[in-house]
Structure formats: structure tokens, C-alpha cells
Amino acid sequence: MLKPTASLQVLEHQTRLLESEFGILCWNIHKENLKSSFSTFMHQLLHHHPSNLLLLQEVKTSLSRPFKIAGYSFAFSANIQTKKFLYGVMTIGSTSFEDITPLLTQKREAGGIATHKSLLITTHRLPDFRQLLVVNVHAINFVPLDTFLYELNRLKNRLKEYEGPMVLAGDFNNWSKKRRGYIEELCTSLSLEQAVMKNDHHIKKINFQQLDHIFYRELKLVEATAIDTGKFSDHNPIYAKFSL
Numbered sequence: 001m002l003k004p005t006a007s008l009q010v011l012e013h014q015t016r017l018l019e020s021e022f023g024i025l026c027w028n029i030h031k032e033n034l035k036s037s038f039s040t041f042m043h044q045l046l047h048h049h050p051s052n053l054l055l056l057q058e059v060k061t062s063l064s065r066p067f068k069i070a071g072y073s074f075a076f077s078a079n080i081q082t083k084k085f086l087y088g089v090m091t092i093g094s095t096s097f098e099d100i101t102p103l104l105t106q107k108r109e110a111g112g113i114a115t116h117k118s119l120l121i122t123t124h125r126l127p128d129f130r131q132l133l134v135v136n137v138h139a140i141n142f143v144p145l146d147t148f149l150y151e152l153n154r155l156k157n158r159l160k161e162y163e164g165p166m167v168l169a170g171d172f173n174n175w176s177k178k179r180r181g182y183i184e185e186l187c188t189s190l191s192l193e194q195a196v197m198k199n200d201h202h203i204k205k206i207n208f209q210q211l212d213h214i215f216y217r218e219l220k221l222v223e224a225t226a227i228d229t230g231k232f233s234d235h236n237p238i239y240a241k242f243s244l
Helices: 036-048 145-159 177-189
Strands: 008-010 021-028 053-061 073-081 086-093 099-104 118-125 131-138 166-171 212-217 220-226 238-243
Touching (some): 021 166, 053 166, 073 118, 086 118, 212 238
Antiparallel strands (some): 073 086, 166 212
């Protein structure tokens, strides 16, 4: 496994503002997105849960034929690069990407494959011309608790200077009460609220702790739900609709 040297983006909506009411879908797709049936399934999913932004984790793609969803722009932050494929987080949108910042954790995960985790910070223009900061997170997992906290603090220090609406979402790997507590402290420091999901029994859990979350500020939450897909991934997508 190689530390990535490439990043990908395809931007097709650079003059399009976000709508005054917009949907965000967040999903760890477990590297299943290149299956032939995935695009068909995503089309059906987006029909029932219209989304202006999709925050995906564990995406598998390639430089020669990047994974994309028809009609959407995307930006990608890789944490693993092999000869044929890249893996990481992808933010997909039907709106402009004003700024794109791919990042890696400073620390590596323990074990046979010592990889970083990736995250992606993007900004998108709202109808009132404020910037919405969107943070797509796949938090570091197989590390001691102090390393988990260290990476959260690095993220907090990067985000704390931003003033304005924000969405922080992804797979936070908070499978213990202490990890969950650190996530709550991060959100408190950034004045973020949690989008409480209907049907939250569909959210992936370890040790009774939900791993996938959407946090937000300076937006109105219209609805939020977890979606039972029963396929493609050991995680289910979570969805939130916001208004200004």
C-alpha cells in the first residue's frame, strides 16, 4: 500500500449555488461503488432522498476511470494508492465547489497495513452568498485513545478559525464511550449540533455506539433519517435535509 500522490476532482457546476433547502447524504460504502449494480442503486436512492451533496467514505476509484455519479461534480481525498486504484473519501455535489482541501491524518493506523485516514474539506456557496464549510470525515480507527484525540484536536484547530455555517459528517469510528465523549467535546467547541436521525436503529453500531453522524451549525434541520439499504456495505446511509 502506498501513500497517495494523486488527488482527483471533476467540477461541472461552478456557477450553481446551493438551494435554500438542500439534502446531504452520508455513507461509508465499503469500497463497493465499482460494482455494476451500484450506480443503479444510487440513482434509486437519490430519487427517494434528493441530495445536493453526498459525503462518501471508503470509495474505490482509479486515475484512468474515476468513479463518478452522472450529473454531479466531485472532489476526492485518497488515503491509499495502489498501482490500479485509489481509496478514500469523496464529496459529490450538484453545486459549485468554491474551495477543496484534501487532508491526511498525521498518524497511521496500527497493524499490518499502516495507513493514514483521509478527510476532505470543501466550501459551497449558499443562496445568501455565505460559504458553507463541509467536512467529510473518516476518522482514524486502530490507534490508542490519545492518538484518536490528537487527530480530533488537529481537525478542531483547523476548523476553529472558520466563522459561518458548517456541516461535519462521516464515519467517526467512535466505538467507545470515551471516543464518543471526545466527539461531543469537538462539536461543543465548534458550536455544532447533531442531526438526530429517525430510524436510528439502522445506523452502524459497535459496542452500542453509533459510528456515522451528521453535525451542523447555522442551518435549520428539516428532517434526518437513517436508511436501511440491506446491500453494498456494512454501514447504512444517513440523510439530512437543511434550510437557511
